[in-house]
Amino acid sequence: MSAQPAVAAAPPTARFRPPAVPKVSVSGFWGDRVDAVADRTADILYERCVAAGMLDQIDPDRPVPALRIPFHVTDGFTASTVTTQMFWDSDLGKTIETAAYCLYRKPNPELEAKIDAVIAMFEKLQQEDGYCSSWYIRMQPGKRWTNLRDCHELYCAGHLIEGAVAYYQATGKRALLDVMIRYADHIDRTFGPKPGQKRGYCGHEEIELALVRLARVTGEPRYMDLAKFFIDERGRQPHYFDAEARARGADPADFHFKTYEYNQSHLPVREQDKVVGHAVRAMYLYSGMADIATEYGDPTLRTALDRLWDDLNAKRLYVTGGLGPSADNEGFTADYDLPNETAYAETCAAVGLVFWASRMLGMGPNRRYADVMERALYNGAISGLSLDGSLFFYENPLESRGGHNRWVWHRCPCCPPNIGRMVASIGSYMYGEAEGEAAVHVYGASHATLDIGGGRTVRLTQETNYPWEGAVRVTVDVDAPTRFALSLRIPGWCRKATLSVAGITVDLAAVTVDGYARIDREWRAGDTVDLALEMAVERIYAHPEVRADAGRVALQRGPLLYTLEGIDNPVALNRIRLPDGAGFTASFEPDLLGGVTTLAATAEADATAGWNGDLYRTERPARQAAPIKAVPYYAWDNRAPGEMLVWLRGG
Amino acid sequence: MSAQPAVAAAPPTARFRPPAVPKVSVSGFWGDRVDAVADRTADILYERCVAAGMLDQIDPDRPVPALRIPFHVTDGFTASTVTTQMFWDSDLGKTIETAAYCLYRKPNPELEAKIDAVIAMFEKLQQEDGYCSSWYIRMQPGKRWTNLRDCHELYCAGHLIEGAVAYYQATGKRALLDVMIRYADHIDRTFGPKPGQKRGYCGHEEIELALVRLARVTGEPRYMDLAKFFIDERGRQPHYFDAEARARGADPADFHFKTYEYNQSHLPVREQDKVVGHAVRAMYLYSGMADIATEYGDPTLRTALDRLWDDLNAKRLYVTGGLGPSADNEGFTADYDLPNETAYAETCAAVGLVFWASRMLGMGPNRRYADVMERALYNGAISGLSLDGSLFFYENPLESRGGHNRWVWHRCPCCPPNIGRMVASIGSYMYGEAEGEAAVHVYGASHATLDIGGGRTVRLTQETNYPWEGAVRVTVDVDAPTRFALSLRIPGWCRKATLSVAGITVDLAAVTVDGYARIDREWRAGDTVDLALEMAVERIYAHPEVRADAGRVALQRGPLLYTLEGIDNPVALNRIRLPDGAGFTASFEPDLLGGVTTLAATAEADATAGWNGDLYRTERPARQAAPIKAVPYYAWDNRAPGEMLVWLRGG
Numbered sequence A, B: 001m002s003a004q005p006a007v008a009a010a011p012p013t014a015r016f017r018p019p020a021v022p023k024v025s026v027s028g029f030w031g032d033r034v035d036a037v038a039d040r041t042a043d044i045l046y047e048r049c050v051a052a053g054m055l056d057q058i059d060p061d062r063p064v065p066a067l068r069i070p071f072h073v074t075d076g077f078t079a080s081t082v083t084t085q086m087f088w089d090s091d092l093g094k095t096i097e098t099a100a101y102c103l104y105r106k107p108n109p110e111l112e113a114k115i116d117a118v119i120a121m122f123e124k125l126q127q128e129d130g131y132c133s134s135w136y137i138r139m140q141p142g143k144r145w146t147n148l149r150d151c152h153e154l155y156c157a158g159h160l161i162e163g164a165v166a167y168y169q170a171t172g173k174r175a176l177l178d179v180m181i182r183y184a185d186h187i188d189r190t191f192g193p194k195p196g197q198k199r200g201y202c203g204h205e206e207i208e209l210a211l212v213r214l215a216r217v218t219g220e221p222r223y224m225d226l227a228k229f230f231i232d233e234r235g236r237q238p239h240y241f242d243a244e245a246r247a248r249g250a251d252p253a254d255f256h257f258k259t260y261e262y263n264q265s266h267l268p269v270r271e272q273d274k275v276v277g278h279a280v281r282a283m284y285l286y287s288g289m290a291d292i293a294t295e296y297g298d299p300t301l302r303t304a305l306d307r308l309w310d311d312l313n314a315k316r317l318y319v320t321g322g323l324g325p326s327a328d329n330e331g332f333t334a335d336y337d338l339p340n341e342t343a344y345a346e347t348c349a350a351v352g353l354v355f356w357a358s359r360m361l362g363m364g365p366n367r368r369y370a371d372v373m374e375r376a377l378y379n380g381a382i383s384g385l386s387l388d389g390s391l392f393f394y395e396n397p398l399e400s401r402g403g404h405n406r407w408v409w410h411r412c413p414c415c416p417p418n419i420g421r422m423v424a425s426i427g428s429y430m431y432g433e434a435e436g437e438a439a440v441h442v443y444g445a446s447h448a449t450l451d452i453g454g455g456r457t458v459r460l461t462q463e464t465n466y467p468w469e470g471a472v473r474v475t476v477d478v479d480a481p482t483r484f485a486l487s488l489r490i491p492g493w494c495r496k497a498t499l500s501v502a503g504i505t506v507d508l509a510a511v512t513v514d515g516y517a518r519i520d521r522e523w524r525a526g527d528t529v530d531l532a533l534e535m536a537v538e539r540i541y542a543h544p545e546v547r548a549d550a551g552r553v554a555l556q557r558g559p560l561l562y563t564l565e566g567i568d569n570p571v572a573l574n575r576i577r578l579p580d581g582a583g584f585t586a587s588f589e590p591d592l593l594g595g596v597t598t599l600a601a602t603a604e605a606d607a608t609a610g611w612n613g614d615l616y617r618t619e620r621p622a623r624q625a626a627p628i629k630a631v632p633y634y635a636w637d638n639r640a641p642g643e644m645l646v647w648l649r650g651g
Helices: A028-051 A054-058 A088-105 A109-125 A134-139 A153-171 A175-190 A207-218 A221-233 A240-247 A279-296 A299-315 A347-363 A367-384 A415-424 B028-051 B054-058 B088-105 B109-125 B134-139 B153-171 B175-190 B207-218 B221-233 B240-247 B279-296 B299-315 B347-363 B367-384 B415-424
Strands: A024-026 A071-074 A079-082 A431-434 A437-440 A446-451 A457-464 A471-478 A482-489 A497-501 A504-506 A516-523 A528-533 A537-542 A552-557 A560-565 A585-589 A596-606 A623-632 B024-026 B071-074 B079-082 B431-434 B437-440 B446-451 B457-464 B471-477 B482-489 B497-501 B504-506 B516-523 B528-533 B537-542 B552-557 B560-565 B585-589 B596-606 B623-632
Touching: A024 A028, A028 A054, A028 A071, A028 A088, A028 A109, A028 A415, A054 A088, A054 A109, A054 A134, A088 A109, A088 A134, A088 A153, A088 A415, A109 A134, A109 A153, A109 A175, A134 A153, A153 A175, A153 A207, A175 A207, A175 A221, A207 A221, A207 A279, A221 A279, A279 A299, A279 A347, A299 A347, A299 A367, A347 A367, A347 A415, A367 A415, A367 A482, A367 A560, A431 A446, A437 A457, A457 A482, A471 A482, A482 A528, A497 A516, A552 A596, B024 B028, B028 B054, B028 B071, B028 B088, B028 B109, B028 B415, B054 B088, B054 B109, B054 B134, B088 B109, B088 B134, B088 B153, B088 B415, B109 B134, B109 B153, B109 B175, B134 B153, B153 B175, B153 B207, B175 B207, B175 B221, B207 B221, B207 B279, B221 B279, B279 B299, B279 B347, B299 B347, B299 B367, B347 B367, B347 B415, B367 B415, B367 B482, B367 B560, B431 B446, B437 B457, B457 B482, B471 B482, B482 B528, B497 B516, B552 B596
Parallel strands: A437 A482, B437 B482
Antiparallel strands: A024 A446, A071 A079, A431 A437, A446 A457, A457 A471, A471 A528, A482 A516, A497 A504, A497 A528, A537 A552, A552 A560, A560 A623, A585 A596, A596 A623, B024 B446, B071 B079, B431 B437, B446 B457, B457 B471, B471 B528, B482 B516, B497 B504, B497 B528, B537 B552, B552 B560, B560 B623, B585 B596, B596 B623
């Protein structure tokens, strides 16, 4: 056995796909997160959807509910009041999808029976011609396909398709999948370039990536082509939404959000070079574009996607991986506009960024995308779910005076099932598989079974205490000696990494392609790869044009962004200044926040003594030593409400 | 003649009043401001009130306008759309008051004729019983006095009374004064402690201070007593607004603003110790309380006022003299909550603070109040009016990305006539007069004729280039040698002041009482007092609990707070950091912004070079030298729209 891997002169050319969810089982950090979803969130999602009246809307055996009747959703402590919404099919779709992934983790016959009953409602709801939107069948009959711009009709179809695919894969039950195949066929007849077909597309993207999943599970290329059609049509002139508005007797100029940048239809997608509009919509569109770029090998889409990726990463991404600073459009604003306290940074947008980044990896392992995926996963996405899996954030600010706290539900409950399904399917983001290729994108204790083509299967076991420690051992298991390339990401945050294969150190520089160490060799069962990633506390500075972060510093260790909470720090957080020389101690605290590594240092705080009732004075505030303690950002607001601050004074 | 003044062992005990507006004529800095109001603002106020449809509401000869019909107010460049409002009598009242003060400055027969016509409408509008609210006579007949909490009924009366008093004093015409005397008599019959009278008070304070003015001009003590009644009743239990709501068939809990702190009726006024609620309402209440404290020599009111003054000054006043940070309640929030970019800091609130501070001076000259009056006057109040007198700010933030610009009108046009009347009556805030006493509260080139009792008149001439220079010469003119005390404020911002009387230096420490140099002597015509106030550029630091200002510094020179504007500074303003050692050059620029002293220094700016498309990195931004130039805050946004920043990094 040769311990020296072959050197990769060029990146792999194969198309990578994520492994299906059941092929990866996670433990450690992500195991805890998945357990919280499987043990609590999945049931909670179902119960709160029911409490919100969603089944009243979709079940044809019930009376049609009145519009705007309030439902009160509560966990006994906090409450949220909601009314009937046109996008509820999507929330049920994501709830079904979350439940499906959780069934791999642990059986839940009660929940499965409830989901089966919901699916039976959709079966009964579906029209003769395959149409299956509960809103337009029951709430606004006769209006179908008249307002793609505003009414989430294809978006709802997309989420139900994703739920159907996941539930079929988890349970083998085809009922919802068959409903959605009929619905997709109906959509495929309704939309397209042929005479009599509509050349429209949805104001809220989602159907595109869902049709790709449907095509992959059914092997039906029509669905892939339809996804491509929706992407190709978007933003063309004459503008579909203009014509559609006029057909409704409306003035196209009366669009609430004023600009078609809001739904990324201001230009054909290949001409777009700025990340604009509603953040979740943008992420879902780019995810679909990336799938189509991979599936059709379309370089024009890839060029556009890389331009958009650069724009996002250079000018409009929070250090948490959150995105979309403004509540007004739930999305993007000016270059470098990244306010911390008022950050919208919707949980769904960070989840959407994970979707986009993971799909960019379909074109080959590349740290450029995977580093950002990791940043969003470990920080701005999972911050949206409480540690126990029962409470949620919609907005994920980077600063709070204490009034931003988790809630039980939302009038627009998109985030809870979105973070639920992402966490429950985490394994599929951690790995990639392709012909002759296996990739580890995200580290975490886990076991994966990957298909490397030609009927060959590779089993990888990751042993690691990541993200708390940077040592990762990957053990390979194959039925027989097998040649394939194993690509392991060397994270951009890591200043010093060492890699050994079967105990022999590898020259990392020689094997690194696009930020991945690519070990192309004949592997035997029991071969080990040891990766040691130095994990220092790093001070992060923002580009000087980010006005909110000027003169400030954030703390990161490994993939985790840190924050200060009032409960750990006795002085008002903005009084604290981190001196240049302050050294940090990282300590794992098993009893804190489910077990986290905290960072401690001695900083300075502006002293309030000696102010004598003055609000302003000409003498600079004195400074006093102040011990500080930081916790991982994702874990904030899981104790008593209080202040929170990511960007400390000290830049 | 003895050049040595008598030493004042105790502060004066006389009640001070401001001189009537016509008794002070201003030139220099304030002369320019008053000219802008007299030349432009006064006419503009009338025209825009007309354009907004106000006369349609009050003129009984016109058809009653529909509710919510939009009117478009424009100056040809920008426009504002308004609808009928219940508080329009108040805007007309303040417009009349502004016009009245301007008539002293320069005759304006066209405007006077228009105002006379408006007054004739009110005469015709007034009911047999004296009642005179256009809203309840024409828009909502039969509903009078049923919703004092929300509907500004007594507030409107108060502003019409103030307008009537001013117009009578300016023109000698009694028509509006007589209308308002009849209305005040009606109010006096309606409200009071006797059986059958209402024990109510207005949700928006104003009537209190207006009745004091009416009492002073008419000599009728009933109006003073009625003002005291409104103040004494406020906040008593059982709560009038609760009972009034129930009488309307409404639930008192359905109050839009939730808490009676909003209108300062949560507690009896003597028990209040925090400045809360709607900022303008608070300032007007405290102004009325101060008048009553002075007029009745009421120490319980003074104690409450001093508690409130301390609370405002220790925890909730912007460094500009602006106040009320929140748009939600147009008012106060938590201790030390002073956000800069989202500062509401309504122009009317700063004007209201000038009113309150000036009335605290009724109890004797005291720098504690006068310093704050000066701060608001020169900064956060006059910032609300463009230099040419034609455009307005409602909000006065301390930071802008370029999108906060002056407007032509507002749906709630309270600020334009409020800043108009304050500027046009500036002389009465500059001086104080009492039995045997004269005081100079605010410096500025001017000539004042003061009544010091016993039929004695003192004429003071201030020669100064204040606020640009700190040298002030006051020349006394008397008909015969007269003994009186002349009190001159030694501003708190001044580190070194010298004073000489008739050329002989005075020991300031020995004569200073409550921050005023009090020169009690026999004065002869031609006596001069020379005051030299050292006027250095000062760095101002905020209390460490003010999170928005942490690590930041503001610049002040003399009474003026400075700011940076994008037009003068080529780099994004938050990239700038002011180093400790940076020295400032102050230069008077006669052609800039009507003539201002600017401050220049060499600061540092975070460099954007070398970032290579990164948004975050672990290396601190490099710094490069950056020349900066600051202009007085009041003068910002009088050139091209752009960034503005008061609090620079560097604390």
